[in-house]
Amino acid sequence: MAYLTVNDGVKQFATFRALNGVSIAVERGEFFTLLGPSGCGKTTLLRAIAGFNDLSSGSIMLDGKDLRAIPPHKRDIGMVFQDYAVFPHLSVFDNVAFGLKPRKVPAEQIKTRVAEALSAVHLQALAERLPAAMSGGQQQRIGLARAMVINPQLLLMDEPLSNLDAKLRIELREEIRDIQKRVDIATIYVTHDQEEALAISDRICVMSAGHIEQIGTPQQIYGDPQTLFVANFVGTLNTLVAGEGLSRLLADLGLGRAAAHWTVRPERLSLVESGATAPVGAVVVSGTVNKFTYLGREAHVLVDTAAGPVVVQVSNPALGAVRNPGDTVSVLFERNALMAFDADGKRLSLEG
Numbered sequence: 001m002a003y004l005t006v007n008d009g010v011k012q013f014a015t016f017r018a019l020n021g022v023s024i025a026v027e028r029g030e031f032f033t034l035l036g037p038s039g040c041g042k043t044t045l046l047r048a049i050a051g052f053n054d055l056s057s058g059s060i061m062l063d064g065k066d067l068r069a070i071p072p073h074k075r076d077i078g079m080v081f082q083d084y085a086v087f088p089h090l091s092v093f094d095n096v097a098f099g100l101k102p103r104k105v106p107a108e109q110i111k112t113r114v115a116e117a118l119s120a121v122h123l124q125a126l127a128e129r130l131p132a133a134m135s136g137g138q139q140q141r142i143g144l145a146r147a148m149v150i151n152p153q154l155l156l157m158d159e160p161l162s163n164l165d166a167k168l169r170i171e172l173r174e175e176i177r178d179i180q181k182r183v184d185i186a187t188i189y190v191t192h193d194q195e196e197a198l199a200i201s202d203r204i205c206v207m208s209a210g211h212i213e214q215i216g217t218p219q220q221i222y223g224d225p226q227t228l229f230v231a232n233f234v235g236t237l238n239t240l241v242a243g244e245g246l247s248r249l250l251a252d253l254g255l256g257r258a259a260a261h262w263t264v265r266p267e268r269l270s271l272v273e274s275g276a277t278a279p280v281g282a283v284v285v286s287g288t289v290n291k292f293t294y295l296g297r298e299a300h301v302l303v304d305t306a307a308g309p310v311v312v313q314v315s316n317p318a319l320g321a322v323r324n325p326g327d328t329v330s331v332l333f334e335r336n337a338l339m340a341f342d343a344d345g346k347r348l349s350l351e352g
Contacts (some may be wrong), residue, residue, distance in 0.1 A: 001063075003028040004049070004154060009058035010212075011044050012202070018044040018211040019055070029184040031177065034209035035197040037233070042190045045207075046156055049119065049188065051075050062153060075167035078147030078185075080157040084139040086131040086146075092118070096145045103150065117145040120179050137168045148183060155187040161196065169193075173200050186324040194234045198222060206230050228261055228345035238264050238310040245306025249333060252283045259339050259340035259348050266300065268337035271323075272330050281335040289327040303331055 001023035011019040019041045019126055026032045034042035047053045051072030060067040067075055086095050096114045105113070118124045121141040131139050133139055140160055160176070161169040177200040180187050191197055197204050200217040206213045206221060206229070213227045225231035240246050240262040250262070278284045287305035299317040303310055312331055313322065323329065340348040 002026060003030075003063055004188075005059070005061045006045070006049070007059045007061075009045065009048065009054065009060070010056045011041075011048060012056040018210055019048070019058075022058075022207075022210070022212055024205055024212070024215065026185055026186055031180055031187050031189065031200060031202045033189045033191060033197045033201040033204045034207060035191055035194065035204050035234070037192055037207075040207040041210040042192075042207050043158055046158055046188060046190050050077055050079055050156055076150075076153045078150055078152035078155045080143050080155070082159040082162055084131075084136070084143050084163075086139050086142050088130065088132045091128050092123060092134075092142055093129065095142050096149050096211075098273040099146060099150045113149050113151075114145075117149040119147065120182065121145045121175070128152060135168075136164050137172055140164065140172065141175075144179070148179070148185070152185065155185045157187065157189045159190055159192070160189075162193075165167045169196070176200065198234070202303075204234075207232065208233075212228070222319060225339070226347045228263070228347075230339040231339060231341070233261060234283060236266050236311065236313075238266060238269070239308075240264070240310070241308030243306075243308075246308065249283060249285060249307045252334050253281070253333065253335040253338070253342075254334065255338065257340065257348065257350070261341040261345075263339045263341070264310070264333065264337050265331045266311040268334065269310060269312045269313075270332045271301065271312055271314065272332045274328065274330050276330060276332075278332060283333050283335075285333060286328065286330050289323045289325055289329055292323045293323060295323070299330070303329055305331060307333075 004026040006022060006024050009022040012139050016221045022045060035047060044053065048055050049331055054068060060205050093114055096117055097110050102300050115124065118127055121139050131142060161172055164172065173196055201218055203215060203217055204221045208229050214221060218285045221230060221236050229308050231237050246262060247265040272284060276284055285307065288307060289301060290304050291302040293300040297316060299314045301312045301314060301323050303312055310331065340350060342348055
C-alpha cells in the first residue's frame, strides 16, 4: 500500500472540471513532481491534498487515514508556497517557530528544532534577522524550514522557485532535493519547469487538461514518452512532415506502419560528412542549413530536409563548427530514434 494515494479525484468548479478522475500513489520518502502547463490541474490537486479545496468526489488517503475527513489544520502537512509567505515583522527564528507554538511544543524543544531546521537550510547565522532585508532565495529557505520544523507527514511545494532568477533556481532546487533526501519526507512538488522536474524528481506525473498523461521516472518521461503531449512538453521535439520525403525515409528505415505523427529528438540526430555511408538501421538524408544557433555547450542547427525541417543538436561545438544558412549538410536518422504516435496522440510500437 502506497503512503499517499489519490483515487479517481474529481474537482468540478461550476462549468469547469479542473480534475477529471486523477489517481496517484506516492511512496514514503519519495520526491514526486506534478508537472504541466498552467491550468492543467496540478495546483488544484495539491490544494485538495492540503485541504484548501475539497474534491468533488474521489478519495485521498495518507498513511491509512482518510484525509478528506480531517480538517486542513489537523492534516499534519507542511506547505511551501510560491510567494515565500514569510512574516516580515518576525525574525527568521520566530518565522520558523511559528507552526510549533500552536502544537504546544516546549520552549527548549522549539529552540532545538528551529536550530536544526535553520541549519538544514543554511540560515543558522541569520536567526535574528528580519526577512525584509534578505534575498528571495533566503526568504524561500525560511519558508522551507518553517514547513519542515513541524516534522510533517507530508511536504507540499507549490512552484516554490518560480519567483527566483534562473541561477538561484538551479542552486536552490539542488538544496531542496538534498534536504528532502536527508529528512526523508514524502514530498509532492508542483512545477511547470520541465528541467526542474527532471533534475530533482524520483517520479514525475505529467498532467494536461485535468487528467494524467503519464507517470514515470525522469528517464521514462523523457526517454520513453507514452503520449505526444508528454513528448512535446518535456524536451524539444522534431515533428516530421507527411509527404513523399517522409514516406521514402520511413521505407528506407524499414518502418512500414501507419502513424499520424512521426517525431525525433534533436539530440538523436547527427550531422555527418557528405557522402557518408549510413550504418545498419540508419539513413543519411541531405538538407540545407536554415539557421545556426550557438548556445555554448551545444548548438542547434535547423536543417530543411525532404522529410521537413529538423533541428539537429550538436554537443560541444568547436569554435570553427559554425554552419551558415544555405550550407548543404547530411543528417543521420537512426531507426530506433524515431517515435510514432496515433491520431489521438498515443505512442505506437515501431514493431507494429
